[in-house]
Amino acid sequence: MKTLYKNADILCRTDAGYTVIKNGFLGVDGKFINWLSDKKPVEAYDRTVDVTGKLLMPGLYNCHTHAAMVLLRGVGSGLPLQEWLFDKVMPIEDKLFENEIRAGSELAVMEMISCGTVSFSDMYFFPEATAEVVSASGMKANLNRPVQAFDPNEKPTENRRVKEALALYNKYNGFADGRILIDFCVHAEYTCNEDVTRYLSDFVRERNGNLHIHLSETRREHEECKKKYGKTPAKWFSDLGAFDAGAFAAHCVTVEPEDISLLKEKNVSIVHNPTSNMKLGSGFAPLKDFMDAGINVALGTDGAASNNNLNLFEEMHLTSVLHNGFHLDPVSLNAESVLDMATVNGAKLQRRENCGSLKVGNHADFIVIDLHKPHLTPCLDVPALLVYSAQGSDVCLTVCDGRELYKDGVFLTIDAERVYADVRRITEQLYS
Numbered sequence: 001m002k003t004l005y006k007n008a009d010i011l012c013r014t015d016a017g018y019t020v021i022k023n024g025f026l027g028v029d030g031k032f033i034n035w036l037s038d039k040k041p042v043e044a045y046d047r048t049v050d051v052t053g054k055l056l057m058p059g060l061y062n063c064h065t066h067a068a069m070v071l072l073r074g075v076g077s078g079l080p081l082q083e084w085l086f087d088k089v090m091p092i093e094d095k096l097f098e099n100e101i102r103a104g105s106e107l108a109v110m111e112m113i114s115c116g117t118v119s120f121s122d123m124y125f126f127p128e129a130t131a132e133v134v135s136a137s138g139m140k141a142n143l144n145r146p147v148q149a150f151d152p153n154e155k156p157t158e159n160r161r162v163k164e165a166l167a168l169y170n171k172y173n174g175f176a177d178g179r180i181l182i183d184f185c186v187h188a189e190y191t192c193n194e195d196v197t198r199y200l201s202d203f204v205r206e207r208n209g210n211l212h213i214h215l216s217e218t219r220r221e222h223e224e225c226k227k228k229y230g231k232t233p234a235k236w237f238s239d240l241g242a243f244d245a246g247a248f249a250a251h252c253v254t255v256e257p258e259d260i261s262l263l264k265e266k267n268v269s270i271v272h273n274p275t276s277n278m279k280l281g282s283g284f285a286p287l288k289d290f291m292d293a294g295i296n297v298a299l300g301t302d303g304a305a306s307n308n309n310l311n312l313f314e315e316m317h318l319t320s321v322l323h324n325g326f327h328l329d330p331v332s333l334n335a336e337s338v339l340d341m342a343t344v345n346g347a348k349l350q351r352r353e354n355c356g357s358l359k360v361g362n363h364a365d366f367i368v369i370d371l372h373k374p375h376l377t378p379c380l381d382v383p384a385l386l387v388y389s390a391q392g393s394d395v396c397l398t399v400c401d402g403r404e405l406y407k408d409g410v411f412l413t414i415d416a417e418r419v420y421a422d423v424r425r426i427t428e429q430l431y432s
Contacts, residue, residue, distance in 0.1 A: 001046045001402075002045045002046045003048070003049060004045040004048045005026045005051050005056060006025050006040070007025075007051060008026065009022055010057075012358050013357040018383050024056075026358065026366070031364055031403070032361060033359065033364050055368065055369040055371055055386075056358075056368050057366060058365065059365040059366055059399070059400065061120070061312075061343060061347055061350065065121070066124045068103075068105050069303030071423070071427065072089060073305060073308050076089060076305065080281055084306070095429075096125070100426050101125065105130040105134075106133050110411055113406045114392070114409075114411070115393075118365040118367070119141060121212060122141055122142070124146065127144060127172075128168065130143055131172045135176040136413065137405065138413045141180055142182070142183050143182055144165065145168045146186075147162055147185060148191040148192055150191065152193045154196065155196075156195055165185070168182055169184070169207075183209065183211065184200060185212045186213050186237075188215070188217075188233075189233040189237065201244065207245075210246040210248065211245065211247040213249050215249035215250065216232070216233050216234065216253060216255050217253055218253065221233065232259050234259040238266060243266035247266070247268045249263070249270055250302070251285065257289075270290050270295055270298070272285055275302070275314060276301070287323050288333065291337070296348055296349060297341050298342075298346040301315055312342055314392065317388060334383075336383045343356045364402040365401065367398050368395070368397035370395075
């Protein structure tokens with residue numbers, strides 16, 4: 001089916017920055033954009049959607065989350081990361097199985113598409129259930145089976161998580177017409193031993209895969225690694241070959257100058273998670289240093305237990321104001337750079353070609369913002385409006401690969417009431 005969206009202000013990215021096509025036309029043929037102009041196309045379309053008074057922009061990329069943790073929204077609030085994770089979160093996670101993960105993933109997908117996210121990078125268990133949810137929803141996702149090895153003597157061939165990770169890759173990589181990609185994951189330095197990390201890193205390199213990790217999220221994690229191994233977590237991962245193919249690291253709050261140089265040398269992307277880092281008291285990632293080094297930086301929400309939502313508009317806002325305030329410099333991080341983190345940089349991290357920006361030939365992944373709101377009036381500077389004023393609730397349409405997933409408060413690919421009922425039943429069981 002061919003659809004024409006007309007009379008929208010369309011946010012486009014060029015080599016010179018962002019520009020807006022006023023009262024423009026965007027045509028979709030199948031899952032690709034085939035027209036983008038201020039002029040109406042000559043060719044006919046099967047349907048036309050009038051988006052007068054609205055802004056059409058690229059969809060957002062949530063590059064680090066634990067989707068099904070929406071079932072733990074608010075658990076352990078007010079605790080530092082180590083206590084929060086080991087004392088509060090993990091005991092609940094021990095009760096989560098495939099049915100719970102499926103319901104949690106459905107709720108997370110609903111939350112993300114209603115806030116304008118078209119693709120996410122997930123790190124959680126029972127990823128097969130999440131893959132089936134994503135497939136049915138119409139979203140995109142990079143999924144993995146996190147690998148951990150708490151026993152320092154455990155061998156890779158004995159680790160069931162490694163076997164599950166390899167099986168997931170073989171079954172689901174490229175699933176749902178390419179909307180689902182399978183990455184690999186070592187959860188963190190402090191949850192995995194050297195032999196297992198080296199083994200999985202070799203497997204990733206042999207397949208030119210993408211490795212998703214937690215890295216130097218807290219000072220405690222960073223310093224304990226140095227005390228244990230005589231090196232930083234970044235150096236520990238690098239020495240084990242984890243960065244020899246492709247990799248992206250969440251958090252990187254406590255990193256040293258040598259780490260930044262190493263991450264740049266190895267072409268590792270970084271995922272900034274400002275809300276989670278602030279809520280858990282982890283600190284400020286040196287975002288300006290990453291950008292000055294030329295490192296690709298994307299945005300993530302982390303899980304809803306440490307955020308407590310999956311709203312990337314909130315992450316964009318916090319990213320800009322926090323770092324400008326920290327550096328006492330109102331121009332250290334501009335709105336266009338933050339928009340890049342949430343769109344094209346995320347697509348690059350996920351290895352999704354022809355995604356993340358609006359142009360003819362790219363995938364039709366876009367969202368529509370209702371500008372008829374007091375806090376979005378007047379619209380004088382579109383990038384600034386989106387980063388500093390817009391809310392996830394301003395999204396009135398989400399389109400992924402040309403398919404409308406969410407429109408005017410209605411979920412078009414998910415039975416929302418069934419999901420709410422499933423989640424209510426599961427939470428009663430988990431917390432009774």
